Amino acid sequence: MLDFVQQLVSGVALGCVYGLIALGxxxxxxxxxxxxxxxxxLMMLGGFFAxxxxxxMGLNYWVGFAGAVAAMALFGMLAERLVVRPILGYPQFSIxxxxxxxxxxxxxxxxxxxxxxDLKIETPFSQGVLRIxxxxxxxxxxxxxxxxxxxxxxxxxxxxKTTLGTAMRASSENMLAAYYMGIPVKRVVSIVWAISAAVxxxxxxxxxxxxxxxxxxxxxxxxxxxxAAVLGGFGSIPGAVVGGVMIGVIESMAGxxxxxxxxxxxxxxxxxxxxxxxxxxxxxxxxRKKV
Amino acid sequence: MRFLFKxxxxxxxxxxxxxxxxxxxxxxxxxxLIAPFVxxxxxxxxxxxxxxxxxxxxxxxxxxxxxxxxxLGHAAFLAIGAYTAAYLQRYNVPFPVYFLAAGIxxxxxxxxxxxxxxxxxxxxxxxATISFALIVEEILARWESVTNGNEGMRVKTLSLLGVxxxxxxxxxxxxxxxxxxxxxxxxxxxxxxxxxxxFVAIRDSETAARSMGVNVALYxxxxxxxxxxxxxxxxxxxxxxxxxxSPEMFTLQLSIEFxxxxxxxxxxxxxxxxxxxxxxxxxxxxxxYLKDDMPGTIAGIAATFGAGPATAGNIxxxxxxxxxxxxxxxxxxxxxIVLFVLFEPLGLYGxxxxxxxxxxxxxxxKRATFKRQKIYVKSERNR
Numbered sequence: 001m002l003d004f005v006q007q008l009v010s011g012v013a014l015g016c017v018y019g020l021i022a023l024g025x026x027x028x029x030x031x032x033x034x035x036x037x038x039x040x041x042l043m044m045l046g047g048f049f050a051x052x053x054x055x056x057m058g059l060n061y062w063v064g065f066a067g068a069v070a071a072m073a074l075f076g077m078l079a080e081r082l083v084v085r086p087i088l089g090y091p092q093f094s095i096x097x098x099x100x101x102x103x104x105x106x107x108x109x110x111x112x113x114x115x116x117x118d119l120k121i122e123t124p125f126s127q128g129v130l131r132i133x134x135x136x137x138x139x140x141x142x143x144x145x146x147x148x149x150x151x152x153x154x155x156x157x158x159x160x161k162t163t164l165g166t167a168m169r170a171s172s173e174n175m176l177a178a179y180y181m182g183i184p185v186k187r188v189v190s191i192v193w194a195i196s197a198a199v200x201x202x203x204x205x206x207x208x209x210x211x212x213x214x215x216x217x218x219x220x221x222x223x224x225x226x227x228a229a230v231l232g233g234f235g236s237i238p239g240a241v242v243g244g245v246m247i248g249v250i251e252s253m254a255g256x257x258x259x260x261x262x263x264x265x266x267x268x269x270x271x272x273x274x275x276x277x278x279x280x281x282x283x284x285x286x287x288r289k290k291v
Numbered sequence: 292m293r294f295l296f297k298x299x300x301x302x303x304x305x306x307x308x309x310x311x312x313x314x315x316x317x318x319x320x321x322x323x324l325i326a327p328f329v330x331x332x333x334x335x336x337x338x339x340x341x342x343x344x345x346x347x348x349x350x351x352x353x354x355x356x357x358x359x360x361x362x363l364g365h366a367a368f369l370a371i372g373a374y375t376a377a378y379l380q381r382y383n384v385p386f387p388v389y390f391l392a393a394g395i396x397x398x399x400x401x402x403x404x405x406x407x408x409x410x411x412x413x414x415x416x417x418x419a420t421i422s423f424a425l426i427v428e429e430i431l432a433r434w435e436s437v438t439n440g441n442e443g444m445r446v447k448t449l450s451l452l453g454v455x456x457x458x459x460x461x462x463x464x465x466x467x468x469x470x471x472x473x474x475x476x477x478x479x480x481x482x483x484x485x486x487x488x489x490f491v492a493i494r495d496s497e498t499a500a501r502s503m504g505v506n507v508a509l510y511x512x513x514x515x516x517x518x519x520x521x522x523x524x525x526x527x528x529x530x531x532x533x534x535x536x537s538p539e540m541f542t543l544q545l546s547i548e549f550x551x552x553x554x555x556x557x558x559x560x561x562x563x564x565x566x567x568x569x570x571x572x573x574x575x576x577x578x579x580y581l582k583d584d585m586p587g588t589i590a591g592i593a594a595t596f597g598a599g600p601a602t603a604g605n606i607x608x609x610x611x612x613x614x615x616x617x618x619x620x621x622x623x624x625x626x627x628i629v630l631f632v633l634f635e636p637l638g639l640y641g642x643x644x645x646x647x648x649x650x651x652x653x654x655x656x657k658r659a660t661f662k663r664q665k666i667y668v669k670s671e672r673n674r
Contacts, residue, residue, distance in 0.1 A: 029414075035417075083629055086633050087633060087636075089665030090663060090665060092413050093355075093361055093558075094636060096361070096417060097550065097554055097628055098628065098632040100547060100550075101627070101628025101629040102625065102629055104621050104624050104625030104628065105621070106625070107621060107625075109618075111617055111621075112616050112617060112622070215618075223421070223543070226421070227418070230418050234414065234415075261429060264425070264429055271419075272407065272422055272423070272426075275410075275411060275415060275418075276407050276410070279410040280415075
């Protein structure tokens with residue numbers, strides 16, 4: 001039983017990271033109907049920025065964190081301007097390919113700049129554990145869970161209570177109609193990319209103590225975040241986090257209770273099963289086109 | 292220029308629209324047939340890879356280009372073909388039998404992937420195929436009694452009708468070439484048959500295709516099965532060419548390379564698959580050139596423009612340092628994909644068509660001929 005709870009908590013913590021990356025997918029998809037295959041690589045880049053600020057320049061953890069988030073928000077806008085905006089409005093396949101290409105590029109460039117070693121960021125949560133009875137919970141995992149909850153609440157409020165959030169939802173429904181209603185669609189899209197890059201950076205920095213940062217971390221975790229986003233139904237913010245937690249828990253349980261090898265496959269098996277039963281994900285809206 | 296007046300339906304579906312096609316492709320085929328007696332063995336080896344990649348590219352074109360079902364799982368089909376061949380070889384099964392068996396097995400698995408994929412569109416399909424590929428990769432690594440796990444499997448030399456065909460012999464090249472040509476001709480015939488036109492109808496609008504009486508589910512599964520089977524066949528050749536296979540050869544990276552093949556070549560024509568395959572295979576020799584010869588060449592150019600020996604040396608060493616950077620290949624892939632999607636969405640073949648049309652219509656060429664339409668209203672979410 002104790003093992004179970006222990007696995008559950010570490011699964012939830014890992015799942016929160018998946019959920020955060022999936023959140024980035026969902027934000028971009030919700031606003032622009034673009035699936036950003038480079039999301040994991042944005043996370044990786046954010047982690048490297050944070051490492052540069054904190055580990056190499058010796059800044060305070062929080063200052064470095066904020067700096068990395070700001071830098072990545074700018075980078076997200078830049079990527080949107082250069083890669084996505086020219087092909088906005090074309091079929092999804094082009095955009096998927098463009099973001100795959102962007103991810104490839106970022107991965108190689110990061111490998112060139114920061115090398116291929118595993119890097120580690122010292123965080124205030126790196127040491128120390130919380131003991132409840134005989135249950136041992138590491139602070140770094142708890143910090144991930146807490147940060148995910150805070151970020152989700154903020155994003156939920158942002159999308160549902162602010163004008164900008166409403167504008168984003170409008171432009172996701174129908175870009176042309178939103179444009180005619182006076183919404184500056186282009187600016188909205190670049191803000192969405194900034195936010196999603198910032199969220200990805202948070203994931204990267206929070207993850208740094210758990211899995212080290214290296215240039216392939218984006219690909220590995222991005223591929224896990226996809227099932228998370230799909231399970232939740234692409235386009236639902238709470239869905240992304242719930243999906244992420246599910247994937248994390250499934251993975252950690254499969255790693256503990258099932259023979260070796262199941263750990264990596266279990267999330268995808270669950271994903272395929274869910275897609276078979278409910279093709280639009282667990283929280284997805286079912287929309288039918290009228291002809 | 293030549294005007295093609297199509298007066299009846301037969302004109303529209305001809306395999307060769309006019310005699311020019313027969314002549315130019317005949318010349319090309321003749322050149323390819325005498326190639327092994329002229330070119331070096333290194334170039335021949337690259338040509339074999341071009342044939343294999345182009346065959347997979349054609350298979351992927353049937354699925355992605357013509358039926359509109361994006362797949363990032365073709366490395367898995369290739370792996371299934373390759374492993375079937377390697378496994379059956381242990382029991383001394385003759386080549387024609389395991390060649391066919393690999394194709395048929397891969398086709399059946401493709402159909403099995405196609406069934407769940409019926410309900411999925413766009414991004415969900417891409418993710419489902421990625422999941423399939425990752426699961427297959429894991430199975431290959433774990434099912435040690437059949438696949439030897441991560442240690443990989445040796446593939447014996449191909450023997451056809453009692454004659455051994457080494458992997459660098461001209462006969463092996465002819466085998467790969469004939470598979471490619473058969474695939475291309477078969478696909479051309481498929482595309483002008485009712486099945487092929489049903490595929491294109493599904494790509495253009497599933498709803499419209501269904502309302503015209505096309506059995507969408509049946510044709511989607513067919514498309515998956517055909518595409519997978521062709522990929523399985525090329526998997527056998529791939530295994531023989533490499534003579535050693537292991538699970539880490541068939542990663543997502545390879546699937547993406549296949550997508551790059553059709554993306555760079557152009558997703559609307561079979562020429563595209565061949566051009567894209569040439570591009571993908573050329574990248575490695577290009578990188579070698581960049582590493583070995585390019586620094587010297589650039590330093591030489593700098594020296595002729597009046598740079599001192601010290602500066603030229605600096606330039607040479609910095610170019611060499613750049614060329615030997617880790618991951619340059621990935622960066623080139625990334626840049627090339629992005630640039631093609633942004634500036635040449637029709638691919639290399641599209642560029643060729645544009646140049647051809649420019650000269651045909653010389654003073655009257657309109658720039659907007661190939662302009663794509665943006666669609667801001669139509670949402671792919673509402674299907």
